[in-house]
Amino acid sequence: MALPPLILIPGLLNDAELWRDQLAALADIADCRVADITQGESLEALALSVLAQAPPHFALAGFSLGGYVAIEIARIAGQRLDRLALLDTSIEPDGPDRAAAREARDKAARAPGTFHGFGDRLLRSFLGKSHLQDETIVNRIRSMTQRLGAEVFLRQNGILRKDGAAVLSGLTCPLLILCGEDDQLTPLAEHRAMARLAPHARLVAVPDSGHMTPIENPDAVNAALRQWLRADA
Template identity: 80%
Template sequence: MALPPLILIPGLLNDAELWRDQIAVLADIADCRVADITQGESLEAVARSVLAQAPPRFALAGFSLGGYVAVEMARIAAERIERLALLDTSIQPDDPERAAARQIRDRAARAPGTFHGFGDRLLRTYLSAAHLKDEHIVGRIRGMTQRLGAEIFLRQNNILRKDGAGVLAGLTCPVLILCGEEDRLTPLAEHQAMARLVPQAQLVTIPGSGHMTPIENPGAVNAALRDWLRSRR
C-alpha cells in the first residue's frame, strides 16, 4: 500500500539537507518529497511550480520562507492540501523594516569576494546560543548555503512576502504550527498569533532551539510531525 505523500518545503538557502532527519524517521508513515524553491521571482510563481509537481492531494510542511510558499499554495489550491504544518515561519507581509533588512543582506551578497552565506553574525539570529559552537549543526547549515550560492540567495531574498492571515483563517484541515523556543527571526509570539487564527491548530514549542528547529532538535520536530500526520480532522 502506497504511503501518503508529504511535501517538505525548505527555507531560504536551504535544500533537502534541512529535512534529512525528518525524511529518515517519517519514512514509515509518509512518502517524503522535498520541493525545489530555487526558481521563480514571486511567491505565486514558486507555489505554482511546486503544485505542478505535486500529486492531486498531499500533506504539506513549510519551513521559514517555505512556510510563506506553503500558505501561498493554500491560497491557490487549499482543496488539495490534506494537512498543513508551518515551522518557524511568518504570515506577516513585508514592511519597510523587513524590506530594509533584506536590502542590507542583498548588498552583502553582491559584494566582491566569496559568498559565505550564513556568516557568524547571521548565524546568531538563526541558532540558539547553545548551538552556535556545534560544528555539526553549523556545518550542515553552511554546507547548504555554499551549495546554493549567491544567485539563489538573491532570488529568494527578493521574493515579496504576502499577508497570509486570511488564508490561515479559512483552513479546515489539521494544522501544526511549530516554533523554536529561542527563535529570534520568527519569534514564538508570531506563531501564537497564527495559531489563534486557526481553531483546530496545534501549537508546538521546541525547547532549546532557535530558528533552525529541524536541524537543532530533530527528535522533537519529528515527534510533532508524526502526531500531526496521524491526527484526524
C-alpha cells in the same frame, strides 16, 4: 498500501539537507518529497511550481520562506491539502523594517569576494545559543548555504512576502504551527498569534532551538510531525 504523500518545502538557502532527519524518521508513515524553491521569483511562481509536481492531494510542511510558499499553495489550491504544517515562519507581509533588513542582506551578498552563505553574524540570529558552538550543526548549515550560492540567495531574498492571515484563518485541515522557543527571526509570539487565527491548530514550541528547528532539535520536530500526520481531519 501506498504511503500518503508529504511535501516538505525548505527555507531561504535551504535544500533537502534541511529535512534530512525528517526524511529518515518519517519514511515509515509518509512518502516524503522535498520541493525545490530555488528558481521562481515570486511566491505564486514557487507555489505553482510545487503544485505542478504534486499529487492531487497531499500533506504539506513549509519551513521559514517555505511557510510563505505553503500558505500561497493553500491560497491557490487549498482543496488539495490534506493537512498543513508551518515551521518557524510568518504570515506577516513585507513592511519597511523587513524590507530594509533584506536589502542589507542583498548588499552583503553582492559585495566583492566569495559568497560564504550564512556568516557568523547571521548564524547568531538563526541558531539558539546552545548550538552556536556546535560544529556539526554549523558546518551542516554553512555547507548547505554555500552549495546554493549567492544567485539563489538574491532571488529568494527578493521575493515579496504576502499577508497570509485570511488564508490561515480559513483553513480547516489538520494544522501544525511549530517554532523554536528561542527563534529570533520568527519569534514564538508570532506563532501564538498565528494559532489564534486558527483555533483548531496545534501549537508546538520546540525547546533548546532557535530558527533552525529541523536541524537543531530533530527529535522534537519529528515527533510533532508524526502526531500531525496521524491526526484525524
